[in-house]
Amino acid sequence: MKLIPVIMSGGVGSRLWPVSREAHPKPFMLLPDGQNLIQKTFRRAAALEGVAEVMTVTNRELFFKTEDEYRLAGGGAVAQSFILEPFGRNTAAAVAVAALQLQEVYGADAQMLILAADHLIKDESAFANAVVKARQLAAEGWLVTFGIRPEYPETGFGYIEADQDTPLAGGFKVNRFVEKPDLETAKQYLAAGNYLWNSGMFCFRVGTLVEQFEAYASDVLGAVRETLSRSRLSEGHRHRAITLDAEAFGEVPDISVDYALMERSQRVATVPCDIGWSDIGSWNAMSELTEADANGNRFDGEVLVHQASNNYVQSHGRLTALVGVENLIVVDTPDAVLVAHKDRAQDVKHIVSQLKRNGHDAHLLHRTVNRPWGTYTTLEEGERFKIKRIVVKPGASLSLQMHHHRSEHWIVVSGMARVVNDEREMLLDTNESTFIRAGHKHRLENPGVIDLVLIEVQSGDYLCEDDIVRFQDIYGRANG
Amino acid sequence: MKLIPVIMSGGVGSRLWPVSREAHPKPFMLLPDGQNLIQKTFRRAAALEGVAEVMTVTNRELFFKTEDEYRLAGGGAVAQSFILEPFGRNTAAAVAVAALQLQEVYGADAQMLILAADHLIKDESAFANAVVKARQLAAEGWLVTFGIRPEYPETGFGYIEADQDTPLAGGFKVNRFVEKPDLETAKQYLAAGNYLWNSGMFCFRVGTLVEQFEAYASDVLGAVRETLSRSRLSEGHRHRAITLDAEAFGEVPDISVDYALMERSQRVATVPCDIGWSDIGSWNAMSELTEADANGNRFDGEVLVHQASNNYVQSHGRLTALVGVENLIVVDTPDAVLVAHKDRAQDVKHIVSQLKRNGHDAHLLHRTVNRPWGTYTTLEEGERFKIKRIVVKPGASLSLQMHHHRSEHWIVVSGMARVVNDEREMLLDTNESTFIRAGHKHRLENPGVIDLVLIEVQSGDYLCEDDIVRFQDIYGRANG
Numbered sequence: 001m002k003l004i005p006v007i008m009s010g011g012v013g014s015r016l017w018p019v020s021r022e023a024h025p026k027p028f029m030l031l032p033d034g035q036n037l038i039q040k041t042f043r044r045a046a047a048l049e050g051v052a053e054v055m056t057v058t059n060r061e062l063f064f065k066t067e068d069e070y071r072l073a074g075g076g077a078v079a080q081s082f083i084l085e086p087f088g089r090n091t092a093a094a095v096a097v098a099a100l101q102l103q104e105v106y107g108a109d110a111q112m113l114i115l116a117a118d119h120l121i122k123d124e125s126a127f128a129n130a131v132v133k134a135r136q137l138a139a140e141g142w143l144v145t146f147g148i149r150p151e152y153p154e155t156g157f158g159y160i161e162a163d164q165d166t167p168l169a170g171g172f173k174v175n176r177f178v179e180k181p182d183l184e185t186a187k188q189y190l191a192a193g194n195y196l197w198n199s200g201m202f203c204f205r206v207g208t209l210v211e212q213f214e215a216y217a218s219d220v221l222g223a224v225r226e227t228l229s230r231s232r233l234s235e236g237h238r239h240r241a242i243t244l245d246a247e248a249f250g251e252v253p254d255i256s257v258d259y260a261l262m263e264r265s266q267r268v269a270t271v272p273c274d275i276g277w278s279d280i281g282s283w284n285a286m287s288e289l290t291e292a293d294a295n296g297n298r299f300d301g302e303v304l305v306h307q308a309s310n311n312y313v314q315s316h317g318r319l320t321a322l323v324g325v326e327n328l329i330v331v332d333t334p335d336a337v338l339v340a341h342k343d344r345a346q347d348v349k350h351i352v353s354q355l356k357r358n359g360h361d362a363h364l365l366h367r368t369v370n371r372p373w374g375t376y377t378t379l380e381e382g383e384r385f386k387i388k389r390i391v392v393k394p395g396a397s398l399s400l401q402m403h404h405h406r407s408e409h410w411i412v413v414s415g416m417a418r419v420v421n422d423e424r425e426m427l428l429d430t431n432e433s434t435f436i437r438a439g440h441k442h443r444l445e446n447p448g449v450i451d452l453v454l455i456e457v458q459s460g461d462y463l464c465e466d467d468i469v470r471f472q473d474i475y476g477r478a479n480g
Numbered sequence: 481m482k483l484i485p486v487i488m489s490g491g492v493g494s495r496l497w498p499v500s501r502e503a504h505p506k507p508f509m510l511l512p513d514g515q516n517l518i519q520k521t522f523r524r525a526a527a528l529e530g531v532a533e534v535m536t537v538t539n540r541e542l543f544f545k546t547e548d549e550y551r552l553a554g555g556g557a558v559a560q561s562f563i564l565e566p567f568g569r570n571t572a573a574a575v576a577v578a579a580l581q582l583q584e585v586y587g588a589d590a591q592m593l594i595l596a597a598d599h600l601i602k603d604e605s606a607f608a609n610a611v612v613k614a615r616q617l618a619a620e621g622w623l624v625t626f627g628i629r630p631e632y633p634e635t636g637f638g639y640i641e642a643d644q645d646t647p648l649a650g651g652f653k654v655n656r657f658v659e660k661p662d663l664e665t666a667k668q669y670l671a672a673g674n675y676l677w678n679s680g681m682f683c684f685r686v687g688t689l690v691e692q693f694e695a696y697a698s699d700v701l702g703a704v705r706e707t708l709s710r711s712r713l714s715e716g717h718r719h720r721a722i723t724l725d726a727e728a729f730g731e732v733p734d735i736s737v738d739y740a741l742m743e744r745s746q747r748v749a750t751v752p753c754d755i756g757w758s759d760i761g762s763w764n765a766m767s768e769l770t771e772a773d774a775n776g777n778r779f780d781g782e783v784l785v786h787q788a789s790n791n792y793v794q795s796h797g798r799l800t801a802l803v804g805v806e807n808l809i810v811v812d813t814p815d816a817v818l819v820a821h822k823d824r825a826q827d828v829k830h831i832v833s834q835l836k837r838n839g840h841d842a843h844l845l846h847r848t849v850n851r852p853w854g855t856y857t858t859l860e861e862g863e864r865f866k867i868k869r870i871v872v873k874p875g876a877s878l879s880l881q882m883h884h885h886r887s888e889h890w891i892v893v894s895g896m897a898r899v900v901n902d903e904r905e906m907l908l909d910t911n912e913s914t915f916i917r918a919g920h921k922h923r924l925e926n927p928g929v930i931d932l933v934l935i936e937v938q939s940g941d942y943l944c945e946d947d948i949v950r951f952q953d954i955y956g957r958a959n960g
Contacts, residue, residue, distance in 0.1 A: 017801075018799075018801070304831050304834050304835065306824075306827050306828075306830040306831055306834070307824070307827070315817070318814075318815055318816060318817060319498075319815060319816040319817070319840075319842050320816070320817045320818075320819070321497075321498070321816065321817070321818045321819070321820075321828075321831040322819050322820070323818070323819070323820035323821065323824050323825075323827050323828055323830070323831060324820060324821035324823065324824030324827060325808065325819055325820065325821050325824075328805065328808075328819065330817070330819055332817055334798075335798055335799060336798060336799040336800070336801065337795070337798060337799070337800045337801070337810070337812055337817060338800075338801045338803070339800070339801070339802050339803070339805055339808065339810055339819055340801075340802070340803035340804060340805065341803065341804040341805050343804065344786075344787070344803050344804030344805075345803075347786050347787070347803050347804060348786075348801075348803055350786040350803070351784050351786055351801040351803060354784050354786070355784065360799075362799050379859050379860045379867065380859045380860075380867075380869065382869075382893070382933075383894070384893055384894060384910075385893035385894075385933075385935065387859065387860075387867065387935060389860065389862075407911055409889070409891050409913050411889050411937045411939070413862070413864055413865035413937070413939050414863070414864060414865075430864075430939070431887055431939045431940075433889050433913070433915060433937075435913060453862075453865075455865065455867060455937050457891045457893070457913075457935050457937070459891070459893050459910070459911045460911070
């Protein structure tokens, strides 16, 4: 039987601001080991037995960025498909879209494995074993959850009560789902032994899932069918992408798969697991990935300390000094610094809400912005000038474009550029430069096999991103 | 009688790191009102009655920077002189050098007023009144201290015990100086009423001071005479600078004027003052210059808060977010962030010691470095490239120079540049650029009347400051 891991890459991770941002969310954050969660998740999924393809449900703005990560994770060996959402619409919608798609391509007997893009699983072989058990139960017609055996009385997760009187091969029938408990209740759950953390990972036979949706959440299924019928499919070699129609998708009920289906169905099972799972739900969870020193300090970056203990600092490129403080989280990024008490790590999300309310960019973007062709980083802005570092991927090309109000100086510091500047076309080698006058059509391209790095100095009276006229764009972007 | 304010600009202010650094010490720090202490001190000094000139004793590395500040403070109206130290040698040496110099130029009856460059005085007219009283006592042959009436039992200052049985016109004879007391003793001093904070400001008749040095610290005076005889004098219109001979100056005893003289002399008086004095001795003192909000937070910069109180943040250009923290000092600069508990503000100096021990630049320099001709700021460094913003003052010129290993691209973003590039000389207007090949002699000059701002992109295999050969330099700097 075919297995299709479905990576759900939806959330922003606003409790991990300022590193996690809307345009660079939690799955893309670098961990102390130099990898990110989405690469780890992809590799873990692709390594399972019997994988037909890896499907990803994500925001359409993250499509190119996600593809890049999979490429870096060695993704060429496995077929990939993408469901591209115009906006997040909760998990029932995402799971139902995936199910209908997979039923069409692989038939009702195929199995889907729902994974979160932003969870960490340390014991990958235990995970693979749990998947084997879950597939067996799914084949028998169960909707299978992965229940994490609790290590402490966590109050931030929902729990699954396993029905110990109904053992199944490799798991149990589920008695009920319970909401996040208070501490006292969580302690009782821990003592009882048959309560498990709800990890949000699932395994389904596609046909069973569609049937159960039909039975318990037919409104979701109907709206998703309508959305798919109006959506755009693009197909390539071992690659499929469906861009969901925004208007129809906006009509899908905004509900989680837990509420819509799992808590209602009578066919729910759980596979209890010890797989070293963490949802990296806050800076406290993140801090545990860095080893503590003798004073309980965990530092990812250059930190100097005078009588400070039990702090976590993440700072790349800038020095941090701590004097006489304890139990703090300090996270430093090029445009924002967070200082939070460890006991209040959950409240970081309130800062993100404030930024959104104020219309502040810092919830949305980093100084480095991803584009289909590479990245740009604004190094400095001042009156009448702006300086960017532009990295163009091998073979990639920016659109043929023109600016009315700004001139641009380009200096190649690494790699080779092919430049169209007005009527001329030229190759610029490392250490060479050119000047694009305002009003001149131009295009930048990397014809080489290594990254092209160039410094762009813009000068002019108006330097905003919206002063651009695009004439041709290989990524299908319209002007504006 | 002539009055010569002598501004002592010696200390680094390591408790105000990371804003205060060796090459940009406390007197140059911007206060929330947009001014700095050295400008305030200069203006306050120059505004006094009967000022013949303003003398400044400072490190020779800070000469141009200090002159720039005085120019901005409208310094053209008053004659200036500078004593340039090769290194700090405590206050007895600095005061004695000033005294001997002033005796030579103005004679024994001239009066000198010793001021610290890094103290804040809020009530300038009360200060001017106190100076009038002090001059009267100085004329009678007293060594006059300014005693600040204590507002609370401070344990960080030395105290002066006024002899209330010996009132003088405008002050008292001093009974004794006392070291920093413990809290209990400080409370007794406050209650007693005749104990005053030792502000480190003094007023002397030059001849009296030299006599007293002769009597109590003739070793200091002798070594300073020797230093002056070997030092270099440069004179211009209403301008005099003496560069002290390093070898001779190193032989002067390392002792404060308080120990060497004031605590020994029988001719010491004090003028009690209420002048709104603060030595801005720590980030706590600095924070009080910014108004508190309803939660006791004082913010100089863009700050977002979720349930945080009694914190101080200084951050220019970057967003700071505080979550659930209290009584913290957060100071953010382009290359370093400080997070300290308010009760431990004094301990910030230990971070500076650590930086020095580790040979880390962050105790010494900011990203923006002052030069006689203007400033440069390193915006970004990477493999094979470095980007600087260079500001050249009107009329100023960099040396004619050459680099072996790097090419430089210059782009003018504001103002006008005169450039020598190998055999050619040209004018570059705003938005124009040029390219200096490695091995080519070049010179950059600002022929205009506004600042020249340019972006320099260096590329090459070796980009350190020591790859420079200087051919001609109007500031007399040798190569290296």
